[in-house]
Amino acid sequence: MTEQRQRSRQAGDAESAQADKSRWLALYVLCGGMLMIVLDATIVNVALTDIQQDLGFTPAGLAWVVNAYLISFGGLLMLVGRFGDLIGRRTMFLAGLVVFTVASVLCGVAINEVTLIAARFVQGIGGAMTSAVILGMIFAMFPDPRDQAKAIGRYAFVASAGGAIGLLLGGFLTALDWRLIFLVNLPIGIAVGIGALKILDKDQGAGLKNGADIPGAVLITSALMLGVYTIVKPAAEYGWTDTVTLGLGAAALVLLAGFVLREGTAANPLMPLKIFRSRNLSGANVIQVLTVAGMFGMFFMGSLYLKQVLGYEPIQLGLAFFPVAAIMGLLSVRYSEHFVMRFGARKVLIPGLSLILVALLWLTQAPVDGNYWLYIFGPMVLFGTGAGLAFPALMNLAMSGVEPEEAGLASGLANTTMQVGGALGLAVLATLSASKTEHLLKDGTAVNEALTSGFHLAFWVGAALVVVALAAAVVVLKSVPSSPHGTDDAADVDAELLLDAEVASERTVI
Template sequence: MVEAGQRLKQAGTGNPWVALYVLCGGMLMIVLDATIVNVALTDIQLDLDFTASGLAWVVNGYLISFGGLLMLVGRLGDLIGRRTMFLSGLVVFTVASVLCGAAINSVTLIAARFLQGIGGAMTSAVILGMIFAMFPDPKDQAKAIGRYAFVASAGGAIGLLLGGVLTALDWRLIFLVNLPIGLIVGVAALKVLDNDRGIGLKEGADVPGAVLITAALMLGVYTIVKPAAEYGWTDPVTLGLGAVSLLLLAAFVLREATAASPLMPLRIFGSRNLSGANVVQVLTVAGMFGMFFMGSLYLKQVLGYGAMALGLAFFPVAAIMGVLSVQFSEHLVMKFGARTVLIPGLSLILAALLWLTQAPVDGTYWIHIFGPMVFFGTGAGLAFPALMNLAMSGVEPQEAGLASGLANTTMQVGGALGLAVLATLAASRTEHLLAAGKAANEALTSGFQLAFWVGAALVVAALVVAATVLKSVPAQPHGHDADEVDADELLLEAEVASERTGI
């Protein structure tokens, strides 16, 4: 795997670190759009005359196409070339952003958001695989993953801040700002990214499998963000659609087990780290939404924060994650191993959510919010670089795009699941208390507190999986000479082979 990565690196057209920053620029643009819209929803509703139920589709349309296509386009990136997939997605995403900014009514905006989700999936699904190919050396790889993890994880907090600034000027700017960014990233990508050919469609041109997994994921995400969120998890519509989604997923697994050229070779799940890390990611991201979404609603609806103040309140998360991801995560992962770094990070995220469960009706930022923000930023800055290393460990180069798409899929599905579960529980609790005669602020706060408790329980489950399933990738001490590096690489490959076979 190391030799294959070195060949890819030597074939490159530029400095791999420059290529990394180009990839991160594309990822940041996509991650920002996942949260930047939330700040502008009220303005969008007034300007385009959205109904309350229709407004949710500004978010849901993006989530369904994005989450539903990630695994498919990740594998297609392996087959036709990851650079081709990245650039194609960038074009689709940028054009769709312009269409969003030019929307004249609710229908055109929702359609453009669905298209934007397709472009976002195409672009982001292959990035992690490209990074692993460009940086075969474990030390450089850990450093590169730290930078990527900051963008992928802290981008949501940055989106809230930027959304407040742009919405104050004109909500259309939150979409139109992607045009110059997309052009700059696209031109740079043409110059610095490797023009890899891929392994060919004949190696995985599984059309029935592609249809099954795309339908299963799209229907699953739709079930989470629409009927489950609006009618509850026990509603017949929710249960029926959820059952169909699971049947489609089961049919996909059966298809992949018997297909001559499967879209997703099931052997990839033989890696304990890949399987375990994706489970940890689903649980952690679902719990994290208690911080980003329920936390922002608490600040806005209970404490009365405006758009700018709301964005600034989350700034410590992005700042701390940036410092840790760029300066320290690589050293910690290399010295102690990814699993050892992951568990304290998850523990700090848990502490942040538990702190928020005590947020009162008359809370103040410095006493009730700032501390959780610091804990969350520190925890996520430690956890996500380590988690991404674990999710890609032991993956063959020709399957890196698939593993990257899978990691992005679990992040998106975890986010959608967390949003639906926490929002439904919080709303139900609030409505119950309002019916019992409680004041609006008290009812809202109690609902948010319940959401934070559930988020904390999800992170506890993630901690259990991390402690019992994951195996730490061997740490790489600094300061080796050439012979020692060769020996360490052989040792790493032996450990990876052992991990893949479960020995």
């Protein structure tokens, strides 16, 4: 009998180990899909000049290579995130992967402006479908707080550091042929798709009858698409006080208000408004909008400073940002889990945001003839460290207290605030920077000095946005429990007891 029990226990342990291995393999598949999408968001920026020369884009038309993707991607994230809850997140992930991969190939073989812009719009749809459900799937796969924190660390690295990796990879691929930045997605998409079919567990979803609110879907999608369009087009070109900008912005707000009213009365709302009762979920998304908007001062304006003022080539530009990706990867993959479990997400987020703030302030001092090691390397290190701490913590906060059936919605919301924050930051910082540069040029200031002053203003504004995010983190957020069933006050205590138990166990073994 004893031998039979031992065999049964060993079989159970082997089965548990296999299930655990499958979960981590599934995480890497999901992160592979996310990395492909995040890379695409920045890799294109490096190749814009080559695309313009090859396909004969006008300056105004070239902006739509980026804008078409942002509008469809940012506009659909919340909708497809919720539909992932209803029809199954695995189904949504795979469908989005197919759309994104096919659209990438169409981008790579585009023959003119129209075909490339249209393919980029479709690519944004696929990117939204794929990325909106990933965070919800991760939370469902890793219910244990420690495993969950570790998994979120890996996801956060991909979601945030992928932009820096995109700059590096984009430099190498563009040096060969700009079309490769899109065609490289074909083998990656196929590999991720095969892995997803074999490893990801099927989930049925709640069913369309439990949340297929068509009027609500039309309102929120229209509001977000119009809002993103307003940010990236009229606001960036004509200014924030222009009549067109104000009119379209007001229309987007009216649509958003209509959506809120609809969801408050719908029998099966697309987005149950009760989800916003969580201070941490609401606060984390507001903080994410502000932080990502401020971070564009580092990625977008920083890359322009290196290229236009210091004369960096695409490959040099990518290498300059490498410390960001390297440090974020080390922290997110290796240490963020321990920090979140030991101190709580809120206590990790605040110093992370503080380091991002210092990095932006340091960049405001970069001169026309700035030395990389004196004025760029230090901010890159601080930025990588700060983001490596802040984003895993933000992801935990954004998903805290969410019911399992609403995880896809919360995941889509978190991705939406990241994309809207990026679009908003790009429009605001680019507009202010260009305006100051133009004003200085009219006054007779040298080109490089005028450009540098414009970039400095963008860094100052980005820093101000992060200051507001810091204030929100201090005032709004509460300590996050290590488990969704725990209490706020018990969060850090439970984490400490768990770590102390591990230490005691290790001493016993020694």
